[in-house]
Amino acid sequence: MEWSIQQIAKLTGTTSRALRHYGELGLLAPSRVGVNGYRYYDATALVRLQRILLLRELGLGLATIAQVLERDTTQQQALESHLAWLRDEQHRLERQIRSVESTLDALEKGEQPMAEQMFDGFDHTVHKEEVEQRWGAKAYADGDRWWRGMSEHDRAAWQQRSSDLAAAWIVVAESGVTPDSPEAQAVAARHAEWLRSVPGTPADSGDPADLAGYLRGLGEMYVADPRFGANYATARGGAHGAEFVRDALSAYADTLR
Numbered sequence: 001m002e003w004s005i006q007q008i009a010k011l012t013g014t015t016s017r018a019l020r021h022y023g024e025l026g027l028l029a030p031s032r033v034g035v036n037g038y039r040y041y042d043a044t045a046l047v048r049l050q051r052i053l054l055l056r057e058l059g060l061g062l063a064t065i066a067q068v069l070e071r072d073t074t075q076q077q078a079l080e081s082h083l084a085w086l087r088d089e090q091h092r093l094e095r096q097i098r099s100v101e102s103t104l105d106a107l108e109k110g111e112q113p114m115a116e117q118m119f120d121g122f123d124h125t126v127h128k129e130e131v132e133q134r135w136g137a138k139a140y141a142d143g144d145r146w147w148r149g150m151s152e153h154d155r156a157a158w159q160q161r162s163s164d165l166a167a168a169w170i171v172v173a174e175s176g177v178t179p180d181s182p183e184a185q186a187v188a189a190r191h192a193e194w195l196r197s198v199p200g201t202p203a204d205s206g207d208p209a210d211l212a213g214y215l216r217g218l219g220e221m222y223v224a225d226p227r228f229g230a231n232y233a234t235a236r237g238g239a240h241g242a243e244f245v246r247d248a249l250s251a252y253a254d255t256l257r
Helices: 005-012 016-024 043-057 062-071 075-108 128-135 137-148 152-173 182-196 208-224 226-232 240-253
Strands: 039-041
Touching: 005 016, 005 039, 005 043, 016 039, 016 043, 039 043, 043 062, 043 075, 062 182, 152 182, 152 226, 152 240, 182 208, 182 240, 208 226, 208 240, 226 240
Parallel strands: none
Antiparallel strands: none
């Protein structure tokens, strides 16, 4: 079965121009070009397009997407990794939906909302003691003050940024590149910027040496602590994803002066 370029554009919500551009870049070649010049795509092309659109949603540029598609082992393995990340996001959003529904239900009934249910999926204090032990009470207090001072929109945007970053790590870790490759180092730079956005951490000091040490320490923690390593789990299983992140962050730290 084949679909015309117009049908694909309608199905995906993109444009024929974008699909032609993907073809010009070698990202998505049509499976057949008719005598009238119309482009047609088969099921294999549709699977590839689905991956391209998923990678675009993660914030990857077209050049990086081309490298990822070229180096991946199989379409199935890559999509399984995407699916695992999407299910994690689904679980987190379902918890938030239930908490908001519970609050609305209580308000409609004129009852007091239950604090224990209001923030399921939102809680940022569960690691308070651990943060204070690792980086001091001031680091936690600054970060807590920053978080509580954000609007709901800004919190949601920051959580989405965190999820996108974790997903980008998984994609690049499974792409076959090395931790010191340009692709991995681009994600490492995003990771550093993400850390700089949180007040009170060593990344916020402005000293490159502090940031370098922080990146190396976090990288080791991702590998040593399964709670954090789970954020970077790849289809290969084990600590492969966390180890890739650790090595990429270490290589990035080496460039800081």
